[in-house]
Amino acid sequence: MTTAITKASTTATEEEVIQDALGLLKDREQVAERLLESSAKHSFDPDTELDWDAPLEDGKWFWPPELLSLYDTPLWRKMSDDQRIELSKHEAASLASIGIWFEIILMQLLTRHIYDMSLTSAHVRYALTEIADECRHSKMFARMITHSGAPTYPVSRAHHNLGRIIKTISTTPGSFAATLLGEEILDWMQRQTFPDERVQPLVRGVTRIHVVEEARHVRYAREELRRQMVKAPRWEAELTRVSSGEAARVFSIAFVNPQVYTNVGLDRTEAVRQARDSAHRRDVMRLGAKRLTDFLDEIGLMRGLGRRLWVSSGLLA
Structure with a gap:
């Protein structure tokens, strides 16, 4: 769908173009009602759904080896097989840690999004439902880290404070673009993880729950971002392009905390260099981001400086 509105159009006014584009979007309330129905049928309580008392299984990975940095x-x-598995445990803990950080930001973005809306609308009710999902996910990730025996891996102080700024001043389309960035790449990786019998059963259970529930979150964010980009003034559209590109750059840097390498007995500087230079790693990250980057390109967010920032992040060729 083309959402760009140009002054060169001679067959329709700007308002008519907007209305045509809006006509191609799903009705906001209908989307929310369907997502609420799905939530009622397919939501999970990780505290009771997963066997937290089962011991870890010897020789099993905590993340598929092909997805490790x-x-x-x-x-x-x-590296020995034991050291590789240990690396998988710490990288899984690093991903879970960044997931908690991101979901705390997302919950605040969602509350800001609905603050001025009708509190009885299905759209608002679904946002509150998603916030409840994210609360459970954050607790689930934290419990998985503890159960694995790995430490937590907080983002750097600079990124932590950048997140504080983003969750406070982000515009609505910028919020949903950042939401999709945090959700879709991890979702792609988790879809490779939960059916993989080489991986610890608990990790597979955690990723299965997250994939099922996250599919609704992605649908909600995509539909709302489409809607927002159709209506956004030119300055806000450009700001969203740049902010999403910068978010991609930050996300790619924070994806694996370098302390992981130190904690598994590797030379940290050399490990960071080799991960950065790895053609396999670049392919994995770009493949994980492809569905998202294709969508952002479709709605007009992959242009100019924003696109260059995405390329510099390594998530786009």
């Missing part, structure tokens, strides 16, 4: 690097080829 050092897979198929010279360092990887020197």
